[in-house]
Amino acid sequence: MKTLLIKNAQVVNRGQIRAADVLVKNGRIEKIAGTIDAPADQEINAEGLHLLPGIIDDQVHFREPGLTHKAEIYTEAKAAVAGGVTSFMEMPNTKPPAISQGKLQEKYDRAAAVSVGNYSFFMGAANDNLEEVLRTDPKTVCGVKIFMGSSTGNMLVDDARTLEALFAKTPMLIATHCEDEATVRANEARYREQFGEDIPVEYHPIIRDVEACYKSSSFAVELAKKHNTRLHILHISTAKELDLFRNDIPLAEKRITSELCVHHLYFNSEQYATLGTQIKCNPAIKGPEQQAALLPALLDNRLDIIATDHAPHTWAEKQNTYFGAPSGVPLVQHSLNVMLEYYHQGKISLERIVEKMSHAVADCFLIEGRGYIDEGNWADLVLVDLNKEWTVSKDNLLYKCGWSPFEGHTFRGQVQSTIVSGHLAYHHGQFDESKKGERMRFTR
Template sequence: MSSILIKAATIVNEGKIYRADLYLNHGIIEMIAHEINHPADRVIQAEGLYLLPGLIDDQVHFREPGLTDKADIWHESRAAVAGGTTSFMEMPNTIPNTLTQDLLEDKYQIAAKNSLANYSFYMGAANDNLEEVLKTDPKRVCGVKVFMGSSTGNMLVDNEQTLEGIFKEVPLLIATHCEDEATIRANVKRFQEENDELTIAMHPLIRSAEACYRSSSHAVSLAQKFGTRLHILHISTAKEISLFRNDLPLNEKKITAEACIHHLWFSDADYKTKGNFIKWNPAVKTKQDQEAIFQAVRDGHIDVIATDHAPHTIAEKSRPYATAPSGGPLVQHALQALLDCYHEGKISLEQIVQKTAHNTAICFQIANRGYIREGYAADLVLVDLNKPYTVNKANILSKCGWSPFEGHTFRSSITHTIVSGNLAFENGHIVNNEPGKRLLFERD
């Protein structure tokens, strides 16, 4: 499809809400005006609908290659697009781990054929691959991922000399998973000695607030020492918020932070009903942590909202706590969850757009995306704020086939998603299988 005319949309963009028409041509937003009557291949009547920039999710695990029993790029990119996410950045803890430039390029080749959304992939850091990491092209790769705490996979970087080398020498954005491994191990040992078996209620105490703060503060100190561009993922505690600033324009910050949907939505009270299905690393913690993270999103200490979409099979999540993996599918319902928060008065539409699109584009210096602007790529999502949507197994597109939101009725629905100018999703259905584009970055 070469051209689309969107009529009478209510646009949410760059801190403003206004009504306008948009004309999209060959993947680009060519015109925004009060009224456009230009001929187009497709006209979308958007009266009563809100038009947002497509979400850019800076942290997903699509599990390909090597873990495709859980997920793959084909399924998860479609789940993303159905939820209004038009671009994603995917993590390196696949099998094999993405620790060489050749393995990194293999993932790009898969996405070029199978990803409905726009895509980028992190280069993975390990204790022994700094030379390979330094070959990463900053204009074509979103960043370098460092696991400063172990999670799914075996990519823990715990050699202090290696960490210093990474923070000193890597010119790209470094994204970190921060949990202190020694603290977690000590907590596990203590709980095993005091209890017959470990349970999900212990998870936020084992992977504790102190474990998160120790690791995050260490990452910040390294970044300050070497002037590193650091982005700390999935902040889960109130204590960590003090590590970040809100008194600088985002494009001047060297150290930024991300919050995830599950830490904004759930608290430790939900373990009683959700069990392992809300087991994540870092753990969902207290109501006080949840509220503090939300406040930090609103006041600018936390810059980006993402998902950490990380599917596992139902069988895996149904194991006893100690052997059930951490992570779950979130990308299809992230925007709807945030829109529920909007309806509850917790966040404005303008802030949702800022934290899921504008700020992600600024943090990663993404070329030509993240805004509704003439000349920018046409990555767009239309939502009906007042059309309820109930999550059930029949409408879940992630390959794992479940969601922590199953049975929940969101107050808003995604009606259309446009990816690089292609109408990919419309009224509950994938309508176009044209692959998305590789993200590019405006960096020296």
């Protein structure tokens, strides 16, 4: 593998920013010092740029297999890397779903062949696959995903005995989508009576409301406390749920952790009027009062990490009426940009963005050798020009679905280069796909 020397960077790592050179050799960070004079196959002058650890996104839907008209591992991994995401953890609700060891392995094999980013895949839980779940290797798989709410195919786990067994017996991290199905169905029935099948999309956060989220999340927390399960609750979207999480102990000591997704932070229900089903997702984007509670909770560590829940659908699918338009938003190419917008507004520091998008994700999932710019770690690195302005357009979108709710928006801050496991995978708008990403490993 080529050696790479990054000169004159502002290195953001472990709560500090310092000027340094970084030497990469054999895929890993060989040396970090004020000045490094060493021969290298490639050299980047990073004067005026900030060097961040690669973002690790713990929740994406890349739609392969079975839904590749929307997205595929190849295209979405490229979009991720262009946005500074060097590693991703992908969800099991594909067609067929990854609810057996065989189907899970097929996804790993596919990623090894086509993904420019590092990868891991969740094992999916269903009402009838407990034995398959228990065979999952904690050292080579990021976790087990339980949908405690509406989902694709045979993946809604709503049997109480199954849930009890999963929380009692699963020896690794369980990640949950928490929305109470009965509450959602009752709300749907109420508004169907009023509007029929064409419910205005503005009612989405009323149908998938605060109580639906809290009832399910609190039940998951109750189960986890009962069985001392390692629980990670995905995409928190309400102020009420924040009381379920602690911030009085370090992340390394937590058995129950939480995630904030960028769309719940960035959008609120007032934008359904202009964006409509583009921002229809589950859990729903809710009112300004719910949105306003999320950033303070991230900053005080009740919310532990930032992710995307990247979930693309075609533009045509999104143009359907309320029940016909699928839930999900393409986001993985722009998550760092969203957070840099808050940085430029003075609402979060660069060091805290790195903590929540890289360090804390590595710590939460016990990822081996990633998430920090440390000597000996894998070289997952992102060079960013914090002041470069650029406008999102169809010409620079890399999602297979070809659209984004950010189209026309000008961001300040642009990824210049992305290094994935020591390989310069993306540089000034161009990809080098001669080397694929690595399968992530875990120190459990």
